[in-house]
Amino acid sequence: MEGSGALLGRPESYTVHLANFEGPLDLLLHLIRRAEINIYDIPIAQITEQYLEIIQDLSTVDIDRASEFLVMAATLLDIKSRMLLPRPPRITEELPEEEPQDPREELVRQLVAYSQYREAAEALRELEQKMARIYTRGFFCEEVQGPPPLQGLTLEDLVRAFQEVLREEWNWREVPREEIPLREKVREISFLLSRSPGGLRFRELFTRGGSRREVVVTFLALLELIRQRRAVAVQERLFGEIWIRPAGSEPEGAISAGVQGEDQTEGGAGELPAER
Amino acid sequence: MIWKHGTAILEAILLASPEPLTIRRIAEVMGLEEREARILMEDLRKQYDQPGRGLCIREMAGGYVLTTRPEYAEYVERLLQPKSRGLSHAALETLAIIAYRQPITKPEIEAIRGVKVDRVVEMLLERRLIREVGRKDAPGRPVLYGTTQEFLQYFGLRDLSELPPVSLDTSDAGLILKRREGEERSSRVG
Amino acid sequence: MIWKHGTAILEAILLASPEPLTIRRIAEVMGLEEREARILMEDLRKQYDQPGRGLCIREMAGGYVLTTRPEYAEYVERLLQPKSRGLSHAALETLAIIAYRQPITKPEIEAIRGVKVDRVVEMLLERRLIREVGRKDAPGRPVLYGTTQEFLQYFGLRDLSELPPVSLDTSDAGLILKRREGEERSSRVG
Numbered sequence: 001m002e003g004s005g006a007l008l009g010r011p012e013s014y015t016v017h018l019a020n021f022e023g024p025l026d027l028l029l030h031l032i033r034r035a036e037i038n039i040y041d042i043p044i045a046q047i048t049e050q051y052l053e054i055i056q057d058l059s060t061v062d063i064d065r066a067s068e069f070l071v072m073a074a075t076l077l078d079i080k081s082r083m084l085l086p087r088p089p090r091i092t093e094e095l096p097e098e099e100p101q102d103p104r105e106e107l108v109r110q111l112v113a114y115s116q117y118r119e120a121a122e123a124l125r126e127l128e129q130k131m132a133r134i135y136t137r138g139f140f141c142e143e144v145q146g147p148p149p150l151q152g153l154t155l156e157d158l159v160r161a162f163q164e165v166l167r168e169e170w171n172w173r174e175v176p177r178e179e180i181p182l183r184e185k186v187r188e189i190s191f192l193l194s195r196s197p198g199g200l201r202f203r204e205l206f207t208r209g210g211s212r213r214e215v216v217v218t219f220l221a222l223l224e225l226i227r228q229r230r231a232v233a234v235q236e237r238l239f240g241e242i243w244i245r246p247a248g249s250e251p252e253g254a255i256s257a258g259v260q261g262e263d264q265t266e267g268g269a270g271e272l273p274a275e276r
Numbered sequence: 277m278i279w280k281h282g283t284a285i286l287e288a289i290l291l292a293s294p295e296p297l298t299i300r301r302i303a304e305v306m307g308l309e310e311r312e313a314r315i316l317m318e319d320l321r322k323q324y325d326q327p328g329r330g331l332c333i334r335e336m337a338g339g340y341v342l343t344t345r346p347e348y349a350e351y352v353e354r355l356l357q358p359k360s361r362g363l364s365h366a367a368l369e370t371l372a373i374i375a376y377r378q379p380i381t382k383p384e385i386e387a388i389r390g391v392k393v394d395r396v397v398e399m400l401l402e403r404r405l406i407r408e409v410g411r412k413d414a415p416g417r418p419v420l421y422g423t424t425q426e427f428l429q430y431f432g433l434r435d436l437s438e439l440p441p442v443s444l445d446t447s448d449a450g451l452i453l454k455r456r457e458g459e460e461r462s463s464r465v466g
Numbered sequence: 467m468i469w470k471h472g473t474a475i476l477e478a479i480l481l482a483s484p485e486p487l488t489i490r491r492i493a494e495v496m497g498l499e500e501r502e503a504r505i506l507m508e509d510l511r512k513q514y515d516q517p518g519r520g521l522c523i524r525e526m527a528g529g530y531v532l533t534t535r536p537e538y539a540e541y542v543e544r545l546l547q548p549k550s551r552g553l554s555h556a557a558l559e560t561l562a563i564i565a566y567r568q569p570i571t572k573p574e575i576e577a578i579r580g581v582k583v584d585r586v587v588e589m590l591l592e593r594r595l596i597r598e599v600g601r602k603d604a605p606g607r608p609v610l611y612g613t614t615q616e617f618l619q620y621f622g623l624r625d626l627s628e629l630p631p632v633s634l635d636t637s638d639a640g641l642i643l644k645r646r647e648g649e650e651r652s653s654r655v656g
Contacts, residue, residue, distance in 0.1 A: 344482055355487075
């Protein structure tokens with residue numbers, strides 16, 4: 001345990017064990033508190049040095065945690081080097097009141113947020129301790145005798161339900177597509193579209209339903225609507241959200257990947273950007 | 277503390293006790309003679325015998341329990357009755373699958389039902405109809421679910437072997453069952 | 467029956483209820499208006515506030531629970547195995563983040579804590595202190611987590627609004643936060 005720490009050859013007035021820290025932020029907060037410095041004006045060189053010194057101890061924590069400490073070390077070194085650079089001249093075209101960014105800013109923000117939740121955790125600890133002294137009902141006889149809340153269900157119901165499951169599985173195998181209520185789905189989607197002039201998220205259409213069959217039906221129904229020029233699919237950014245909008249409602253300036261409303265041809269439906 | 281707060285302490289441990297509380301145990305916990313514990317218990321029982329109380333202390337299985345008065349049983353029953361009338365169709369189906377195919381994982385149930393079952397499984401767990409019975413030796417080590425004692429009790433089954441055999445009403449049904457079993461888990465036969 | 471035996475019936479169903487008993491449920495079971503149920507509860511609470519009682523009625527997780535008084539914890543602990551040690555520091559930290567920021571995803575929690583939270587989240591799920599509440603509409607559709615009724619009960623909270631206020635000593639921090647958001651947005655548009 002002591003091994004790597006001893007290599008430093010500097011006897012510390014008190015020992016800091018890496019394993020005692022929840023993570024890099026915990027350690028940093030400790031160093032900041034110890035040095036009694038303002039969190040908004042961290043002497044980054046000094047703190048970085050102390051941080052690096054302590055994580056010499058890295059062998060005492062497991063590999064995952066070790067990497068978390070290392071990532072922070074890299075961040076600190078990066079901030080330190082950026083602090084040394086002269087500040088770039090202000091570019092006036094950008095937001096006028098904006099000051100040049102302090103390299104520490106992001107880290108400080110993270111530290112402040114983290115310390116707030118640590119405080120919250122402390123408050124929860126107090127409640128926990130208070131509640132540890134309070135007990136609720138132990139033994140209660142009515143409860144033991146009573147059936148689980150399942151009024152009015154019989155074994156036959158259960159058997160029938162399983163039979164239905166089996167039948168479903170059978171249908172799945174033997175009749176894959178014949179019973180697809182495509183027309184119904186088309187109606188459903190166009191109804192939804194008519195009520196959402198802003199459009200629907202492509203993904204939403206799929207999470208709402210469920211079964212694989214329904215996914216296929218939904219997809220086919222969408223293609224049908226697009227083919228009939230009643231809907232357009234719009235993707236504003238590469239890999240961004242795909243929107244299904246009622247045809248003609250497409251906002252100006254949106255770059256639509258895939259299908260445009262006006263010059264839609266039948267073949268165009270195939271270009272609907274594929275998820276994944 | 278003991279004498280001044282005697283019945284109060286006794287009341288507290290009586291509520292919290294996970295089993296009927298014996299005089300011996302009371303004496304032990306409170307550091308009293310059994311004789312003294314018995315006196316305290318008598319005092320507390322008298323407090324509960326006042327009119328206007330909804331609870332009483334009953335002797336049971338060699339100990340004492342805090343319980344509701346029989347004259348209010350009607351309300352207690354109404355409270356403990358399910359809020360909802362039963363299980364939704366989705367829940368029933370999921371329960372049936374778990375009953376007949378246990379132990380089974382969520383992804384396996386989802387493969388059969390074709391929909392996400394997180395919420396339904398959650399609800400069945402809450403109602404104690406199913407429980408986690410282990411983890412499958414597969415990637416991600418998914419939780420395996422099975423039915424509970426309460427499940428058996430509710431359906432009046434002694435054990436799972438008493439679950440009625442299920443087949444489709446056509447002769448093909450058994451075939452399907454077999455084929456699926458054969459495909460997915462070579463060893464298990466429903 | 468109801469008015470004469472009101473608090474008695476209430477006392478009975480309060481003991482019998484397996485979960486915090488809501489005013490609404492009381493009204494339902496007793497066939498009262500919620501307003502009336504509330505009055506009865508106040509009466510019953512007053513009865514329990516007498517000296518010499520070992521029990522009290524506590525409001526938590528949206529309902530009322532009959533519990534032991536904290537001052538007799540020592541004896542109850544002697545009777546039961548003491549409650550399991552509290553949550554680990556890591557668990558409490560993670561739970562605090564989830565409680566104050568719900569619904570929240572694992573990556574978001576990790577961004578705040580600066581460490582991986584898979585194991586802690588798994589454990590909190592197992593203890594039912596948190597649950598999956600949905601999926602975020604973001605790449606990968608990560609699971610969103612929130613706290614449960616059990617969470618409220620565990621910490622003795624009536625509802626989430628009773629979470630201890632966190633001293634946001636952030637006149638400056640808020641400023642920093644805002645500026646960053648502005649930056650991000652402007653760079654994305656540009």
